[in-house]
Structure formats: structure tokens, C-alpha cells
Amino acid sequence: MAEYNRVSECVGLITLRNPPVNALSAAVRQGIVDTVQRALSDPNVKSVVICGQNGIFCGGADIKEFGSNMTGPPLIPMIHAIESANKPVVAAIEGSALGGGLELALGCHYRIAHSKARLGLPEVSLGLLPAAGGSQRLPRLIGVPAALNLITTGRHVTAAEALQLGIVDQVTDHNTVDAAVKFALSVAGRSLDPRRISTHPCPQQPDLDALFEEVMQKVRQSARGAIAPIACVQAVRAAATLPYAQGMERERELMATLFTSGQARALQYCFFAERAVGRWRMPSGARWDTSKPRPVHKAAVIGLGTMGRGITVALAQTGLSVIAVETQEKQLMEAKQAISGMLERGAKRRGVAPALDGVIYSQNIQAVADVDLVIEAVFEDIALKTKVFQQLSAVCKPGTLLCTNTSALDVDQLASETPNPELVVGMHFFAPAHVMKLLEVVYGPRSSPQAVATAMQLGKKMGKASVAVGNCRGFVGNRMLKPYIEEAFFLLEEGATPELVDQALEEFGFPMGVFRMSDLSGLDVGWRVRKGDGLVEPGTASGRSARIRQGRRYSPLGDLLCEEGRFGQKTGRGWYQYDKPGSRVARSDPWLHSFLGAYRAQHGLVARRIDHQEVLERCLYALINEGFHILDDGIAAGPEDIDVIYVSGYGWPRHRGGPMFYANMVGLAKVLERLEHYQQLHPEVPHLQPSSLLRRLVASGSPPIHKWGEAIKKLHSQL
């Protein structure tokens, strides 16, 4: 709702009240309509100020209302009524003015912002466009290039940048409402004609066509199939080329297409999923709201290879003091130089001082005696990690949390080797750790809720999308990746090329297909793991039996490439060829194609035509199927956890919502039917065997994704 008061005798003060972000729900819109009318009809009121309660102006339209039948007064006429008012209306912007919130402010005649406020039109990130006049008013106010940038990226600007761009008229460090009231008094009685943005012509722009052409190309490239950024460009083009009323009509048409699109649903699902994963819960019943994190002021990182360096940077940038330990002097010196460089570059980008003094380097593990939390990032070797954990248990003060960054080893086993297993959790970062958004917080049966709460809180502080998951081989992300990669290998055996598989996946929206990704991360990584699992066999055995290992279909293609020294980008050869080792531009490699031909001949395989649909179904449904196993096992608490992991750490296209959301969109019955189809064709591939949870969900009528949690609980209670 909106509250009305009269202040300084002749200023009508309208306060939006809808915690936590004063979203423009039906009640708030009704409140604004009523209070604006009241202020305008009160002869004692000379001017009006609109603000939001609790230090936030407005977080925009109420996203929760989008899925339902929307009631209440619509935004556009409400904003028009404000703009055409005959008394000055001033927006007092504290906290955030986003989306519909900024559109409301653009309908006001003046905007005063607090210096800490953030403004933006982030609708594009929800699969929408600023359709309450924002796409038409902002270009008129700040010009086409700046408006295009803000509207197509959805980025938030600081108050200082907003002032520079001309979005706000004044920035204050003091009480914003007081400043706005004072300002409103000073402009009472002035002509409002020049302040009505919709009446302005769009500022002239030379070479308009060339500009739109260039932006459209850029947007198409980075959107990877997302439709909202393209609609945003089209809407701004309408602002630049059409009179306001026609521009608004175009804005409405474009929004009508976006509003009901699957992409908008997916992106809005992601918005809520990212917030839902913060409300973690463990199978023991421990939860986010009943588990108190321990304060962490001082942390340590053990092992300063690529991961350890990134983790040190991420911690130091959060403002923590960090003890960085590496036992070999030469490696320690190299790491110090690399970490300082990363901190300096990061600080330059963010316009702050580098946190160089926040890191203390040491060769001695004793140096970590008084830290609150340690993250171990030594080589992936269980004996080495166990030794480090035992040393840490002896050295650290009581209660220090011991975290491992392992991606492949058993967190429970490590915990069981320490005297206090309740203090042990996994903190699985992704390389480069100071850049990648994702953090899997891995708990074992003996991890204390407090340890999980502390790791989750630290992840949040570091700006990570932190997801609490149970312990199993590969945790959530890598466990699901395994069948995805294996299917891609099998497709090569059956007649596909790396180019075909990658193209299908990139057209789906992944930034890189599975083979280009494998070249980037290094083929030797998986090779080492498969060797450890006893899957790699030397020799030139041929035929079907050579491709069955440990009772299931196995493709040795990756191993054979590694035996040739083809480790990917770093060696200049992998699934593709590169100009030189370390180069990033992948080119088709005729050698690889004849190698595949010879391999198929050796194994009696006849290449067949494989289309994009088969690539997508086999790779993605195998991955999704593993996701259902993970839900059934209780390793992930809900589909949102899996989806956030995939969108923030594995390049799953956000406008497709994550693998589990995608399965829900495709239809669970369809996913099941295709898995059954492929399983019949490839009975020796266990990961194509549909998960029993998927079967049970389909049998219970394929409930929508937000009801899976309930359905899974019910299904488990029936077992």
C-alpha cells in the first residue's frame, strides 16, 4: 500500500509500503493512484514527494504477481497521471529504484537520489522489457546509446553515474526525503512542461541505423538465443524513430510476446531459485533459520596452486585477513606474485585499493593456529589431504572450521580422519575461484549445522551462489556432468563429430559445447580420474567387448587422444587444433576426423547420421536423469539447488532455467519416453535407465516443479 502525509505544510508525502522491497503489488499501485489523487486535489498541497519505506524506494513490479491473473490499476496510466499532474512530483530515491520502480521515478518531474542508491531497468534479466514506458522515456532522457546499454544489459548504476547520465537531478549524502521535500518546495509553481519526459523528442543521434545494427549484432551474439535483449533493442529503436504514443504501442506489443514466453518463466524461476537456495536444509532436519553461523574474521588457505590462489583472492577481496600457506619456497614466491597481481587487477577494475596487506604468506602450517576457518586446496590425493587435515586438527585453535576444496574425493572419509568431524565441510569452488559464481558447500552425515551455516554465510559474503549439497562422488555438478560427457563420446563413436555435438549444444545456449569445453579444461583431467578408477586399459583391443568396462559401455576415445599427447588447448591439440599451445581459437582438425574413422573401422562401428535433436536428447536427458537420482538420494534438497548449480557454474543457459526446470518445461512424460527409447537402443548404458523418481513423478501426474518437493516427500513416505 501507500501512505499519505502532509509535511512542511504544503508538500504531500507518499510513502510506498510493501516490505521487503516495496514492490509494486496491486495494493501498492492502488495506494499510489489514491494518494496521488488526494495530493493533487488538496488545494493546500503545492508539490508532492514519493518515497519508499525502510530505505528502499522500489524494487519494481511484484514479480510474484506475474504468473497470476493481475488485478489492480495498471502501471502505465498510473505513471501517466503522475507525469501529467499540475503540481511537481519529486521521487526521493534511497536504496534501489529498479524496473517499474525506476519507471515510476521517470514519470515524476524530478528525481533526488541518495549517494548509496542504485538504479536500473533489469527487466531483461527476467525475460521482459521495461514496459511501463521505461523503454520510451529513458532514451528521451539520456540518449539512445546510454539507454540501449542500460536496458539491454539490465545493469544497475550508482547514484553518481545516474547523475552523470542525467537520470537524476541531484544526489545527496543526507536524508533523501528531507532533501526531496526541500527541493519540492523550491520548484513549486514552476512550469512542468519541460519536465515531462514523454513529451521530449529523443536526442538526435547520427548514423542511427548503423548504431542499431551494431548493437543488435552484439546483443544477438551475447544473448545466445535469449529473446528479451533483442526485444529491448527493438523497443528503444521505436523510441528513437516513432512519436511517443506509437512507441508505447510498440513497447506493449513486444512485451505481450515476452510476458507469456517460456524464457520469461525460466528467468523468473532463476530469480526465485537463487534466493531459495539460501534457505538450505539438511536431511537431519537442520535448517538455515535455526543454525547460527560462527563469525569468520581470519581464514587460511593451504596449497597455492590455481585453486588456492583464486580462493585466497576471493577471501581477501571480501575483507578477511588470510594466511596463505605453501610449503615449497619457490611455489610460495610464485603464488605471492600471482595473487598480488590478481588483487591489483581486481581492485583497479572495481576502483578500490587492493587488499594486498590482507594476505600473509607462510611456508609453515603452524601459522594458521588462530584462524577461524581453513580451506585446504592441496593436490587431489587422499593421503596428502588426510595428512594436512590431521596437521590442521593439531595446530588450529578449538572450533576452527576445516574445509576442503576437493572436487573428487570423499569428504566423509576426510572428516573421519580428524578428531572433530563435525567441523569438516567441503567448499567446492570452481576455477578461477575468484571469478566463478558457484560454490558447492558439501556436508557429510557428521558435519554440524553450524559448520554448514558458516560456510554458506562466507560464500554469500564472497558474492557466490552458494548451494548446500550432500556428499557423493562428484557432488551435484560433476556427478551430472559425467553421463553428459559420456553420451557425447558415444555419439562420436556412432558417427557424430565434435563440431556437430558442440554446435547443437551451443545453439541450445551453452557458451561452449562439451568438446570445446574439454579442450579448455584439459583432457588429462578426466584421464587421470578414469585411470584412478581402473577404467583405462592399454592396448589395441577392438570390437564391442573392448568398449565394455566394469560391466557397462565405455568409450576410450578420450584416453586415446591423451595417449597421443592431445590434452587440449594447452598442448595445441585436442578435439580441435589450435594455432599454438595455449591459443583459444578452435579449428576443425582433419587428423581427428580420420582418427575417428579409423577408430570406428577398428571397432566395427558404422557411422550413421546424427541430428541435433538426438545430441540434445541424449546429452541433456542423461544429465537430467542423474539430477532425478540426486533428488531421490536427497543429495540436493530440491530442483532449485540443481538448477542454480548448473546456471551459475556449468554454463546452462539461464533463459532455459536450469536442467530440472527444462525437464519440467519439456514435460516429464516426454523426458521419460525418450530415455526409455534410448535405453532400449543402448541397454549397456545404465545412465539412460530412467530414474525411479522420474517414473514415480510421471505416474503421479507430473506435478509442476514447485510441487516436486511435496511430491518427493509423499513418494518417499510411501516406500
Ligand SMILES: CCC/C=C/C(=O)SCCNC(=O)CCNC(=O)[C@H](O)C(C)(C)COP(=O)([O-])OP(=O)([O-])OC[C@H]1O[C@@H](n2cnc3c(N)ncnc32)[C@H](O)[C@@H]1OP(=O)([O-])[O-]
Ligand atoms: C510490467 C511492467 C514492467 C515492469 C517490470 C518490472 O518491474 S520487473 C521487476 C524488476 N525489478 C527487479 O528485477 C529487481 C529485483 N530485485 C532485486 O534485484 C533485489 O531484490 C534488490 C536489489 C531490490 C534487493 O536486494 P536484497 O539482496 O536486499 O534482497 P533480495 O534480493 O534477497 O530480496 C529480498 C526479498 O524480496 C523479494 N523481491 C525482490 N524484488 C522483488 C520484486 N520485484 N517482486 C517480488 N519480490 C521481490 C525476493 O524474492 C526476496 O524474497 P524472499 O526470498 O526473502 O522471500
